[in-house]
Amino acid sequence: MISLIRHLRRRSLLRRPFPEAWLGYLEARVPFFRTLSPGLRQTFLDKLKVFAWEKEFIGAGGLTITDEIRVVVSATAVQLVVHLDLSYYDALREVIVYPGAFKLPDRTGAVLGEAKHWGTVILSWQSVLAGLRNPDDGHDTAAHEFAHVLDRADGAFDGTPRLRRYSHYQTWASVMSEHFRKLQTGQRRERQVLDDYGGLNEAEFFAVATESFFEKPLQMREKTPGLYEELKRFYGWDPATGA
Known part of the structure; x- marks a missing residue:
């Protein structure tokens, strides 16, 4: 109702x-x-x-x-x-x-x-x-x-929103976990794109990655292409090209 x-x-x-x-x-x-x-x-x-x-x-x-x-x-x-x-x-x-x-x-x-x-x-x-x-x-x-x-929106602050398809969850978990760990350990490419605050937990990682996706799309696409593609699939557009 x-x-x-x-x-x-x-x-x-x-x-x-x-x-x-x-x-x-x-x-x-x-x-x-x-x-x-x-x-x-x-x-x-x-x-x-x-x-x-x-x-x-x-x-x-x-x-x-x-x-x-x-x-x-x-x-x-x-x-x-x-x-x-x-x-x-x-x-x-x-x-x-x-x-x-x-x-x-x-x-x-x-x-x-x-x-x-x-x-x-x-x-x-x-x-x-x-x-x-x-x-x-x-x-x-x-x-x-x-x-x-x-x-x-799916019930928890856990860094994984409600994805478009069930089949997307496995890749999402793999890609986001990889870049989250790299940011936590201070990997250069991640730190060039993402604020260190994203290393606090998975929820903050998703929020920080979202900021960079919309504000630094060219850098993210170049430095962390896997992360960029995963966010592009979720959000449904490519801010690097405006499409």
């Missing part, structure tokens, strides 16, 4: 026109939006408006949620699922946005982002903008946290 209600709700949201003002936010703040082909752009806009209207956005630390924040944050989430289904975000209920770095009761020191088990993503607006302003440095907090949501 919940799935049917969600499906009907999304159909209703899709019929609503895309707000003209939102295009200005995308053009000004989201560099990758300008690179999308006309067909892919329409798919992106359809998914973005559903995500932006479906999820609850909550301002924290004195921040007021504006349409600009809602649209730009939604864009960072939808980039990951342009060739996937929005069902990967079914368990995500709310996005909490702070103006800058923030502290959490269960963490020491300030953080820039966090994905929670219970369907919440917490982001720093300042960090979201920084990730978008530098689209090729391999660091994108929003992409990192939303990758955790994709990972969690």
